[in-house]
Structure formats: C-alpha cells, structure tokens
Amino acid sequence: MAYTVPKLKDFSAAALEKAAAKLLAALEQETAAVSNESAWKDLRDRWMARKNGVLTQVNDLWLKAAPKDAKRDVGQQVNELKKRVEQAIEAAQQDPKNAGSSSRLETDRLDITLPGIQRPIGAEHPVVKTMNEIVSVFRNLGYSVQEGPVIETDYYNFEALNFPPNHPARDAQDTLFIANQESKPQPERLLLRTHTSPVQIRTMEKIKPPIRIVIPGKVHRNDPPDASHSPMFHQIEGLAVDTNITFGDLKGTLDHAMKALFGSSVKTHFRPSFFPFTEPSAEMMVSCFICGGSGKRGSQPCRPCKSTGWIEILGCGMVDPNVFEFVKDNGYDPRKVSGFAFGMGADRVALLKYGVDDIQLFFQGDVRFLRQFA
Ligand code: PHE
Secondary structure, eight states: OOOOOOOOSOOSHHHHHHHHHHHHHHHHHHHHTOOSHHHHHHHHHHHHOTTTOHHHHHIIIIIITSOGGGHHHHHHHHHHHHHHHHHHHHHHHHOGGGSOHHHHHHHTOOOTTSOOOOOOOOOOOHHHHHHHHHHHHHHTTTOEEOOOOSEEEHHHHTGGGTOOTTOGGGSTTTOOBOSSOTTSOGGGOEEEOSSSTHHHHHHHHHSOSSEEEEEEEEEEOOOOOOSSOOSEEEEEEEEEEETTOOHHHHHHHHHHHHHHHHOTTOOEEEEEEEETTEEEEEEEEEEOTTTTTSSEETTEEOTTTTTSSEEEEEEEEEEOHHHHHTTGGGTOOTTTOEEEEEEEEHHHHHHHHHTOSOGGGGTSOOHHHHGGGO
8 A cells, every 4th residue: 555644633643753763664665666667756746756655755744744842843743754855855866776677687687698888999080091092102212201390480391481571461350360479589480380381491400411301391371261262271391402403303293192092093283383492493283183184073063173174273383492591501502412302282182082161061070960971
C-alpha cells in the first residue's frame, strides 16, 4: 500500500516523531524499489512535487494544521524531516545499488560483439597537403626547408628586400601592422609578414652560399575576404644562390617543378614584372591544366583560366644585387654570387588542384568540406 500522510490529532514532539518514523520507513521501501531512472523520477515527483507531493502534504497537514503554541517545535521537526527525505531521494538516484537487480544487469551490460568506438584521427588540410607536395618536388631537387616568424620586422619584410621607404606595400592599406610601434625606429617595427621573402634574408644571414631552400608559410595582407582573397594565406618561397646562377636555371627549375606538380604536359610562360628584390623580375604562367590550354571546356568557357588557357601561378626573378648587399658579410658578395627567387600562393594552387571555387572554404573549418580531401 502506498504511503499517505495522515492527519494528526496530537502535535506533541513524541507523536510527531512516531509519524516521521513511519514516513521514513515508507520512503525507504519506496527508494529500494527504484529500478531505473524513470522510476526514480516518479518517486521524486511523488515525494517532492510542489503540488500534492508528500512533503507538501506534510507541510499542510502537520505544520500548517499545528496549534499556534506548537508551531515552532513542529516547524523544526518538519524541516529536519524534509532534509532527510530530500537526501534519501537524491541518494536513490546516485547509488546504483538502489537500482533493482534487473536494471543493474541492464545498465552494466557489455556487448562484446559491438564494433569499437571509432575515433576520427583527422587528416591533412588540403592547403597543407598542397604545400607538402610542392615542398617535396623541391626536396627532390636538393632544396632544404627553412621557416621564419609570421610576426616580422619592417627590416626583414621590406627594408632588406630593397623596398624604398615610401613603397606603397608599406602602406597600412596593404599591410597589417602591430599596434603601438611608433616609438621604435622604422626597421624594428613589427608587422604581420606580407610574404615569405623575409626568410630569404634570415637564411642568408645564417647560412653561407651556396644555398637552395624552400620556405613554406603563413602570410597576411590587409585584403577583405572574398572568393579569391583572404587576409591570411600561404606562400611557398624558393631561393637558390651560387656562383653563376642564371635566368636559364630559374626557368628550367620552375618548368620542371610545374610539370612535376600539374603533369608533364603543362607548359610554362614568363612575362616581365617587377619586384623590388629581384631584377629582372617575371610572372610565370602555366598552361591551364583544367582545359589543357584551350580556354574551353566542351562548349563552355573555362572558368579557372578565364578562357585564356593560362594560369598565373607565381612571381620570380634574379636576386637583386641590392639585396645581397644586406648579407654581403656572410659571403653574399654580389660580384661573386648570383641567384634566383620565386614565390607562389599555395592556397591558389590548392584551389586549382581540387577545383574549389571559394578560398574561404579552406579556412572556415567545416568538417563536411574538409572531409572530402581526407
Ligand atoms: N614575394 C613576392 C610576393 O609575395 C613573390 C616573389 C618571391 C617574387 C620571390 C619574386 C621572388 O608577391
């Protein structure tokens, strides 16, 4: 029989004690019978519900009904009782021993025939994967890898690369500067590097010629994000310095690299350009490996090359003698050594390689997108 709260005639401490003992005994029986979460919830509601729960009835029938002069003592006893009931009900939920034997079997059951839990281990990001591929093409040519800081000084990012003091690239419109640097002399002011070229200087300060290096890394520019721009992107820089390095070496090396990356049938094409740290400078195009250089896909125009049949892929040139002047003391005498350098956007190569039409997708971290490249 389910417990019901009796009306009291006698409100003495002894009578109340007896009534409380009966209530607690009933509660003990009921908690022992709880066999699962939903039974526990029923129990909790039966005892603690504001409306008509056992404790509310105790309040009404024992405390409110008590004669005035007994109220204080009854109040204390009822409070004590409430506490014990609440504790007992709480314990009934936490203590698995309070669950009936059938439910223990149920909750502790271990089905050893179930497959294990798969923990996804992740995969290379498509941009990182592309960078690694580019790096490995140059590793096979004997290049080693160098890296440098993303937060760079004006000296390495601009000055030692022969940028004149008022070059537009130094403008805050293009470059993201670290705040509060005005008190420092210009060369020491910090910024987010706008290209990987500063690592050319850092490496030539450290390592004597001959050198052949590639520099993969993150760079930043003050560009609003759109389908083909991101304020953060990735470059791979290359630098070769030795005696008698010529523009022919530059062309041969890059032509080989493009064939290794995009397939042996791609062609390369160089056209004049300008960079403060190379002279002469060039932009290199590869024949579009999507449409094979025809500018068309079936009857449709080829979008990646804008129907031109060519895709601009990197900037390059022969290291400007003025750049060697900054590292002359480490063996880079511009009269004795020469070199070439190049820099390409890794994200752009990844976009083309995987046929992705929006660079933002690379950086939004949506696993549904990224999983496709795993
Ligand atoms: N640093 C140049 C850029 O970011 C690319 C470049 C690198 C050009 C090396 C020439 C030589 O646009």
